[in-house]
Amino acid sequence: MNPARITLVTLGVEDVARSVAFYEALGWARSKDSFERTAFMLGDGIVLSLWNRDDMIADGGEGDLPSGSGSMALAVNFESPAAVDAFYARAIEAGADPVKPPQKAFWGGHSGNFRDPDGHLWEVAHNPFWRMDGDGRVDLT
Incomplete structure (x- = not known):
């Protein structure tokens, strides 16, 4: 199953x-x-x-229900740190609240966080240890 x-x-x-x-x-x-x-x-x-x-x-x-995401975050992964930076900037320009600007992460990647207009937490990240397929999906097989 x-x-x-x-x-x-x-x-x-x-x-x-x-x-x-x-x-x-x-x-x-x-x-x-x-x-x-x-x-x-x-x-x-x-x-x-x-x-x-x-x-x-x-x-x-x-x-x-509490507003925002509580102890859950949604995430979007990208193929490069530059793509993370560009999407983060786009989100802030669209009205997101910055939480943590994209930066080198302790685990070796590049990530940042923002909240949407209702407080839902989003992470944007590039993980150099993960593969992305041709459609931009994470491939952990």
């Missing part, structure tokens, strides 16, 4: 339109199946769902 494949990540957001604009600036495309209070952003092999936070709380049945 194969492990479950993550196909969709949902982020609770305060302002769906603002979040759509932010993620479009980073290269995601809004699906035509989106709605005013829920947008589906198309990535390469994954969908990022931007769901109005109040609606997400009401649907989840667990009461209030």
